[in-house]
Amino acid sequence: MVLLISMLFGIQALCSWAASPPAREGPTALLSPTCDDTAVEEAADLALRQINADRKEGYILSLYRIFSVREQPQENTGSVFYLILDVVDTECHVRSKKLWKNCTARPAHTSVYGQCKAIIYINQARNIAHLNTYECTLQPVPPRYIWMLCPDCPVDDNPTEPRYLEAAVQSLAKFNEESEQTHYFSVLNVTRASMQWVVGPAYFVEFLVQETSCSKNDTTADISKCKPLSSELAQIGFCKGSVVNSRLEHEQFVTISCEIYSVQVFLNLILILQE
Numbered sequence: 343m344v345l346l347i348s349m350l351f352g353i354q355a356l357c358s359w360a361a362s363p364p365a366r367e368g369p370t371a372l373l374s375p376t377c378d379d380t381a382v383e384e385a386a387d388l389a390l391r392q393i394n395a396d397r398k399e400g401y402i403l404s405l406y407r408i409f410s411v412r413e414q415p416q417e418n419t420g421s422v423f424y425l426i427l428d429v430v431d432t433e434c435h436v437r438s439k440k441l442w443k444n445c446t447a448r449p450a451h452t453s454v455y456g457q458c459k460a461i462i463y464i465n466q467a468r469n470i471a472h473l474n475t476y477e478c479t480l481q482p483v484p485p486r487y488i489w490m491l492c493p494d495c496p497v498d499d500n501p502t503e504p505r506y507l508e509a510a511v512q513s514l515a516k517f518n519e520e521s522e523q524t525h526y527f528s529v530l531n532v533t534r535a536s537m538q539w540v541v542g543p544a545y546f547v548e549f550l551v552q553e554t555s556c557s558k559n560d561t562t563a564d565i566s567k568c569k570p571l572s573s574e575l576a577q578i579g580f581c582k583g584s585v586v587n588s589r590l591e592h593e594q595f596v597t598i599s600c601e602i603y604s605v606q607v608f609l610n611l612i613l614i615l616q617e
Contacts, residue, residue, distance in 0.1 A: 377408040381464075385411070385423040389460040390442055392473040400533075401454070402434040403478070404442045409457065420465030422474070427458045429478070435533065435580040437550065437603060451488040451495040452536075456480035496536035496546060506535035509545035511566075513583025513598040517551075518558075518565065523602065526558060526565050527551040527579060542587040551600065553577040577602050 375382050386408050394402050405427055412424040431454040432445035447453075460476040485497050499506070510529045518526050530550040538544050553576040554568035570576055579602040586595040 375411060375413050377411060381421075382408060382411050382413075382423070385462055385464055386425055386427055387443075388464065388471040389423070389425055389462045389473055389476070390427060390429070390458070392462070392471070393458055393460065393476050393478065394436060394442055395439065396473070396476075397436045400436055400480075401431040402436055402438065402440060402442050402445045403429040403458065403480075404432045404445060404447055406430050406455070416463075416465075419467055420463060420470065422461060422463050425458075425460045425462065427460065428455075429458055429480075430455045431480070435548075435550070437578055437580060438601065439603075449495075451483060451492050452498060452534075454480050454482050494538075496538035499535050499537055501532040501535040501547070501549075503535070505537075506532050506545060506547050509535075509585040510547045510549040510581075510583060512585050512594075513547065513596050514549075514551060514581060515565075516583075516596050517581065517598045517600050521600070523553070523577075524558060525553050525571070526556045526568055527577075527600075527602075528554050528565055528568060528570065530578070540586055542589040544584060544586040546582075546584045548580070548582050551579040551581055551602075553579075575605065577605055579603060 377383075386405060390403060390405055397403075407428045409426040409428050411426075414422045414424070416422065430447060432442065432447055434440045434442075434445035438445075456479045458476055458478040461474040463472045463474060464470065482498055488495055488497055507529065510532050514527060514529055528551065530552045532547055532549040534548040536546045538546070552570045554565065555571055556565065556568035579600050581598060581600040583598040584596070587593075588595065
């Protein structure tokens with residue numbers, strides 16, 4: 343993965359100054375600390391944490407490297423850091439609210455990569471870290487690179503295609519049958535999808551699910567008719583599923599794994615952001 347991602351990011355020198363921060367205001371001067379400076383690494387970590395917490399769609403971004411940094415000490419205390427971060431996505435959905443360091447990086451052929459430009463004010467004495475602004479530009483690994491390094495690897499496809507929604511519904515049915523949740527869950531939306539020929543067409547999907555009002559104590563023939571619980575009460579989850587169709591055995595092999603996020607997690611997050 344390191345070779346492919348390095349090739350995608352290019353061979354630019356670390357801590358280059360290709361993109362300058364906005365013109366400074368006031369008498370304080372812009373400094374050029376090294377990227378491996380402890381304060382810079384902490385600033386990058388805090389900036390990426392807040393970027394991930396603010397994003398509503400997609401996956402948790404992980405720091406690949408600090409591309410450039412400028413520091414502007416403030417007159418009273420603290421500093422403003424102007425950062426450009428090379429990032430790759432992980433296997434954690436942003437709804438999980440996990441820290442990027444606790445998330446597993448994706449295999450190279452499924453990675454999304456790019457850069458985030460961020461301006462963050464940090465005052466260590468007062469324990470303040472405020473992300474002023476950020477902008478992330480992301481793109482998937484081009485198929486030509488994937489086929490060059492791994493000709494048989496599946497390539498990400500359009501997740502809105504009906505065949506992937508069907509695969510998500512099929513795999514979620516297995517979860518609904520086997521889980522100990524008190525209510526059935528329905529597919530909220532498919533976030534990632536790919537297809538590969540194994541013993542037949544195999545569909546791999548990642549998708550969000552939402553708790554419905556239908557209790558598992560009741561017999562429910564069609565979960566699609568179950569109404570979602572209100573956003574204040576419904577649990578949200580993230581699932582990874584697959585449906586492999588065997589043309590030789592005329593069977594389907596279904597797998598599913600889900601993380602269900604507690605409602606309290608999101609209530610706590612809202613309270614933190616409002617402080």
